Amino acid sequence: MIVSPVVAGPLETAETWLKEGRSLVLATVIETWGSSPRPVGSQLIVDGRGNFEGSVSGGCVEGAVVTEALSIIAAGKPGILEFGIADEAAWEVGLSCGGRIRIYVEPIIMATSAGC
Amino acid sequence: MLSEIITSLNQARRERRAAMVISDLNGTRQEILLEGETVIRSDIAREVADRFGSGKSGLVKIGDRELFFNVHMPAPRLVIIGAVHISQALALISRLAGFDTVVIDPRTAFAAPERFPGATIHAEWPEEVLLKTPLDIYTAMAVLAHDPKIDDFPLIEALYNKCFYVGALGSRKTHAKRVGRLRGAGVAAEDITRIHAPIGLDIAAANPAEIAVAVMAEVIDALRKRSRDVV
Structure with missing residues (x-):
């Protein structure tokens, strides 16, 4: 009955990539202020080579999130990123819409190596 | 995670x-x-x-x-009754918009898989399909077969199961006849007013693909303006 969407979602892509043995990081929008293009709960999956699927903004901050994701993979610990028009890096990765977002970035841990 | x-x-x-x-x-x-x-x-x-x-x-x-x-939340679903020309375009747009998409038409020549690449298509009567996979409040229904024998049963089921969108193809005259049949079948007048007919937003759509866009826009409008967000 259920058809895979034409564009696979980030979690479906994550499952495929996990089966291929890739290291992955999941980025999730946890808070937004003002105008922001993607709602709370929106997700982006990133692999160790910087391939990604999904979105956490309208394309404004994905590049920065992907870069940060690579260091999260190396560290193996979650972190929180914040983007907004007031950022020093606003010219490069700020939200042109003037909004502000907080993003939780966490590594995906294979069940077999889980400690908790 | x-x-x-x-x-x-x-x-x-x-x-x-x-x-x-x-x-x-x-x-x-x-x-x-x-x-x-x-x-x-x-x-x-x-x-x-x-x-x-x-x-x-x-x-x-x-x-x-x-x-x-x-x-x-579960993905919204669009059930399309009638594997007609409009349905071919609608099935594609619907999947692109992230809807689980199902096409039902008992006429095997219409419900040919090659006409609907990649879609879930049932060459069966809606009565049989909906018995196996019931409708729910996350489901929209577009009734497009233009044949009461195929259309009326799923239309009544969609209203009864409170599908978040119910649309039916046909002119005002066709719809007036349909309303008469549904009233005869015991469907309440306030339920019948939930049917979007003529189907689709008024964008002066001039061919099957454009009508499909108008229908999809109306489905999304119904989904996003509900009091309860689905996805």
Whole structure:
């Protein structure tokens, strides 16, 4: 009955990539202020080579999130990123819409190596 | 996040069950809950129930902890009755928009798989298909076969099961006759007013693909303007 969407979602892509043995990081929008293009709960999956699927903004901050994701993979610990028009890096990765977002970035841990 | 949470979320999506992941941002604790499961922790039971109700994800401070509730509602679904020319375009647009998409038409020449590449298509009577896979409130129905023998039963089922959108193809004259038949079948007048007919937003659509765009726009309008968010 259920058809895979034409564009696979980030979690479906994550499952495929996990089966291929890739290291992955999941980025999730946890808070937004003002105008922001993607709602709370929106997700982006990133692999160790910087391939990604999904979105956490309208394309404004994905590049920065992907870069940060690579260091999260190396560290193996979650972190929180914040983007907004007031950022020093606003010219490069700020939200042109003037909004502000907080993003939780966490590594995906294979069940077999889980400690908790 | 454990890989098995991702697997469980995808499984819930396939089974059309709502799920929620609760993450403690100060630590590493994370859990997945399916709608209807008992919430053991009394401090978050209310929050969980409210969020399954509203479909909204969000961050909550409980004591000195920051908990993030991410709600994964079932994907909206579009059931298309009649494997006609408009349906070919509509099935494509619907899947692109992220809807689980199903086409039903008992006429095998219409419901030929090669006319609907990649779609779920049933060359059966709607009565048979809907018995196996019932409709729900996350489902929209577009009735396009233009034949009462095929259209009327699923139309009544869609109204009865409170599908979030019900649209039916046909001119005002055709629809007036349809209203007469539905009234004769015992459907309440206020339910009949929920049918979008003529189907689709008025964008002066001039061919099957354009009508499909008008229908899809009307379905999305109904989905996003509901009091309760679905996805």
